[in-house]
Amino acid sequence: MTLPRFRCYIDGAFVDTDETFESIDPSTGGAWAVMPAASAVDTDRAVRAAYRALSDAAWAGLTATQRGKLLYKLGDLLAEHAPRLAELETRDTGKIIRETRAQIGYIADFYRYFGGLADKAEGAHLPIDKPDMEVYLRREPIGVVAAVVPWNSQLFLSAVKLAPALAAGCTVVLKASEEGPAPLLEFGKLVEQAGFPKGVVNILTGFGQSCGKALTSHPLVARIAFTGGPATAQQIVHNSAENLANISLELGGKSPVLVFRDADLDSVANAIVAGIFAATGQSCVAGSRLYVERPIYDKLVDMLVAKARAIRMGDPQDPATEMGPLATARQRAHIEALLSQSVASGARILTGGQIPPDRKDGFYFEPTIVACANNQVPCVAEELFGPVLSVIAFDGEEEAVTLANDTRYGLASGVFTRDLTRAHRLVRRIRAGIVWVNTYRAISPLAPFGGFGLSGLGREGGADSIRDYTRSKAVWIRTSDDPIPDPFVMR
Incomplete structure (x- = not known):
């Protein structure tokens, strides 16, 4: 019997990798599909594609409102294709079909929510203490985002990273866990159908040393958003010393x-x-x-x-x-x-x-x-x-x-x-x-999510999370026509 084969999504194309591995159906213990194992070279290619897309007019030239419309379309496609994605997630992770169907349908709302927020990440005017200056703050995309998610609730955990990152104008390399990556690799087809320019979203799977380390230590990565265990988080923090990327960590719990x-x-x-x-x-x-x-x-x-x-x-x-x-x-x-x-x-x-x-x-x-x-x-x-x-x-x-x-x-x-x-x-x-x-295990795109101690660093979800994918730029404009005063004294 020939097993179905999945491919990585890099720079707007579905590509094979030199190495592959078999994914196991947890309900039977047997192999059911062949998955790509992205190498360091594949990972570098994905990051460089994301970096190029940052300044390409096809993405950088879009208004925030236009980015929001793309996200809204992605949400609609996700809802439309929920049955297929649910089937894949259940097959690859063992999560019951009644939950994957319901959860994926609701995850569509996360993309719609952040699509609506895309043109609301506002800057600010500063009442500066110099009468001949106008100063304001711009919010700009932080850059290439490395989003690393585990196998459990992977479409949800990728949505709370991918949606605000794209709303902010970033580009993303999304690494699915090697344990059950099928639904995220399939999700790449919806990204393409929604009309995102090539390189804006890249989706890989692979192993820690060859893919994960190459991604989280890559010099062109500006932000790392990780969900997983504390041990892997410590390794990612160590890797980030190579690029000094901003980090958010959503880790385990003993609630x-x-x-x-x-x-x-x-x-x-x-x-x-x-x-x-x-x-x-x-x-x-x-x-x-x-x-x-x-x-x-x-x-x-x-x-x-x-x-x-x-x-x-x-x-x-x-x-x-x-x-x-x-x-x-x-x-x-x-x-x-x-x-x-x-x-x-x-x-x-x-x-x-x-x-x-x-x-x-x-x-x-x-x-x-x-x-x-x-x-x-x-x-x-x-x-x-x-x-x-x-x-x-x-x-x-x-x-x-x-x-x-x-x-x-x-x-x-x-x-x-x-x-x-x-x-x-x-x-x-x-x-x-x-x-x-008086309730438990409830979520919403409006509510932030994160913990203290070994449970992580930072928050995901909610209106403020889009700001975590931006950086501020202070703009100073001198409004006086008088000659500049003493150049040897700081204004």
């Missing part, structure tokens, strides 16, 4: 969810399931640390165990499936090892913790709930990136805040209470970039 005795437990239980078992727990905002006020601990845990056991696992292409496989065998082995360490340290697995007996093919793992005594248990302290919920009881608000903030991460968090004054107190005290109150 705490606090549930108080007055919460609506039916609503809580559904939100917890959404936060940890949706996407098979492979989300940087996964609510993996659950803290429950002691009087309701047993009741809520029993509800969650029942819901976890009722989750329908199966073929991710089946619309009835509620949880698919993990993306890689390596990830499943990591989860199994951390769970073994956790049990050895005293944790109790309340449900799950195994490979489903009827799912020996592929990378499936059961929805798992673990009762833990403290934050030192490995499955509480470390990011598992899978369907594993750690549960700890607390007594009172002060202990809840202490437990929530006892982490090196700080991306997302959740609070469930009917007490509005308590909710406001906790919003102030929890150290996280996102606090969801």
Whole structure:
């Protein structure tokens, strides 16, 4: 059987690479497609194409309004082709089809949103302290952007980089993860159909040393926008010493969810399931640390165990499936090892913790709930990136805040209470970039996204993010016809 082949999109053309690799279907564990492995030479070609496009009249000559219209068209095309892209993302990553279809349709709104913002990245007039001067600030594109995204939610995570970068007038080299790059390589066809000039958007996939390092250390790259793990982020920061590029980092999380005795437990239980078992727990905002006020601990845990056991696992292409496989065998082995360490340290697995007996093919793992005594248990302290919920009881608000903030991460968090004054107190005290109150795992193009500590640097999404892809230029205009005064004294 001949496997389908994908190609990189460089300088307005789909190109083959000298090296390729097979992509694995997580639901079967078998190869399903052949992917390009961009070399350092391929990467250099893409960056240079993006650099040329920056000053080419086909792109640089467009008004901000015209750029916005291109983005709006790209959003429409994305919505139109969502079924095909969803099928590819599900095949390549194992994410269930009911979520990929819905998510990709909504991602179209991110391109429309930033398309509307393209002509609103305004400069400023300065009330300068010199009567014979007019001074204003221009906002100009920062330059070539290296956007590096992981395999999970890759169309969303690329949208929050690509859309504001293009709205600002930048050009982009987008590197898809070698784990599941199919939907982003296919997305290149929509970029072409939308009418973006050649070189403005380039899409690659490849491995760290040959592609990733060449991209993030390239001397013509002015900004790096990265989503992934802390270890790779540290390497990217090291690489950026070569070009002194501006950097934003959206990294991992061990997001705490606090549930108080007055919460609506039916609503809580559904939100917890959404936060940890949706996407098979492979989300940087996964609510993996659950803290429950002691009087309701047993009741809520029993509800969650029942819901976890009722989750329908199966073929991710089946619309009835509620949880698919993990993306890689390596990830499943990591989860199994951390769970073994956790049990050895005293944790109790309340449900799950195994490979489903009827799912020996592929990378499936059961929805798992673990009762833990403290934050030192490995499955509480470390990011598992899978369907594993750690549960700890607390007594009172002060202990809840202490437990929530006892982490090196700080991306997302959740609070469930009917007490509005308590909710406001906790919003102030929890150290996280996102606090969801009485809900979880909600996104919007209007809302910024990012974290503290090991969860990263900078924010993505929202109206301000377009400014992160621009730089200011101060323009001084002398309005006097009088001779310039003493040239040896600074004005």
